[in-house]
Amino acid sequence: MVCEFSESVLDEVADALVARGYVCLDGIIDPQLVSALRDKVFNDDGAHLRPASIGRGHEQHRNADIRGDSIRWLSHECQTDSRYLTLMESLKDGLNRRLYMGLFDYESHYALYRPGAFYKKHVDALKGSQNRILTTVFFMNPDWQSEHGGLLKLYEEDGTPLEDIAPLMGRLVIFLSERFPHEVLPTEVDRASIAGWFRVAGSRHGF
Ligand SMILES: O=C(O)CCC(=O)C(=O)O
Numbered sequence: 315m316v317c318e319f320s321e322s323v324l325d326e327v328a329d330a331l332v333a334r335g336y337v338c339l340d341g342i343i344d345p346q347l348v349s350a351l352r353d354k355v356f357n358d359d360g361a362h363l364r365p366a367s368i369g370r371g372h373e374q375h376r377n378a379d380i381r382g383d384s385i386r387w388l389s390h391e392c393q394t395d396s397r398y399l400t401l402m403e404s405l406k407d408g409l410n411r412r413l414y415m416g417l418f419d420y421e422s423h424y425a426l427y428r429p430g431a432f433y434k435k436h437v438d439a440l441k442g443s444q445n446r447i448l449t450t451v452f453f454m455n456p457d458w459q460s461e462h463g464g465l466l467k468l469y470e471e472d473g474t475p476l477e478d479i480a481p482l483m484g485r486l487v488i489f490l491s492e493r494f495p496h497e498v499l500p501t502e503v504d505r506a507s508i509a510g511w512f513r514v515a516g517s518r519h520g521f
Pocket residue numbers: 425433438451465466496497498507508509
């Protein structure tokens with residue numbers, strides 16, 4: 315299984331980030347890996363999902379009014395997780411080569427939104443030195459229908475709605491973390507995703 319993005323995909327992502335700050339890509343991840351990732355949420359690992367919290371460190375707390383998903387962090391100890399993380403490493407290297415973004419490390423979690431769950435409008439970048447610079451959201455929902463809800467809604471910095479993105483199987487969305495407020499609209503059916511963030515080392519980056 316190939317665990318790196320092609321040069322042409324990396325070119326496309328880099329060009330889109332420069333032009334618009336975000337990109338939505340379909341079918342760029344091996345379908346076998348996509349279904350293995352989905353199985354992690356719905357089969358073997360479902361029991362390890364925990365209600366998500368918000369904030370960082372001692373400011374971290376659960377707040378079901380803001381987000382209702384359950385999560386599990388990816389780890390290189392699991393082979394399927396590791397394949398996804400290796401793929402994201404190739405994205406990091408490819409973007410650093412093209413845009414000198416200084417992306418340093420990556421953290422990501424599976425998220426399961428049960429019917430009725432949502433994540434209110436927020437910005438991913440957290441306060442502190444290890445800031446989140448680039449967000450990835452990957453979807454694993456076959457047969458998604460518009461009546462299922464659960465759209466990822468992106469906004470401009472000034473709050474103007476920008477794009478509603480359906481959480482379709484195999485779709486990867488990448489955006490600059492500080493620039494785009496976004497929310498997950500309430501879902502009617504189980505909705506699985508992997509949210510991830512690249513951070514820079516040390517101080518804030520001026521991209
Ligand atoms: O699952 C999604 O569509 C996005 C989730 C999200 O915004 C987050 O976890 O920060």
